[in-house]
Amino acid sequence: MIVLGAILLVLGLLLGMQFLVYIGVVLLVIGAVFWLLGSVGRPIGGRKVWY
Numbered sequence: 001m002i003v004l005g006a007i008l009l010v011l012g013l014l015l016g017m018q019f020l021v022y023i024g025v026v027l028l029v030i031g032a033v034f035w036l037l038g039s040v041g042r043p044i045g046g047r048k049v050w051y
Contacts, residue, residue: 001031 005027012020 001027002035005029005031 005024007024008020008027009024012018012022012024
């Protein structure tokens, strides 16, 4: 999710599409939150790890 957010953010900045920038930032933030919660051992959605 973090990688997809970064790709969309870069594409949005290069192509000048503001909605891609917003979607990229949202995906980056959500991915970072999931990564932090998963790294401290907190289950997300009933699962401890996401593969």
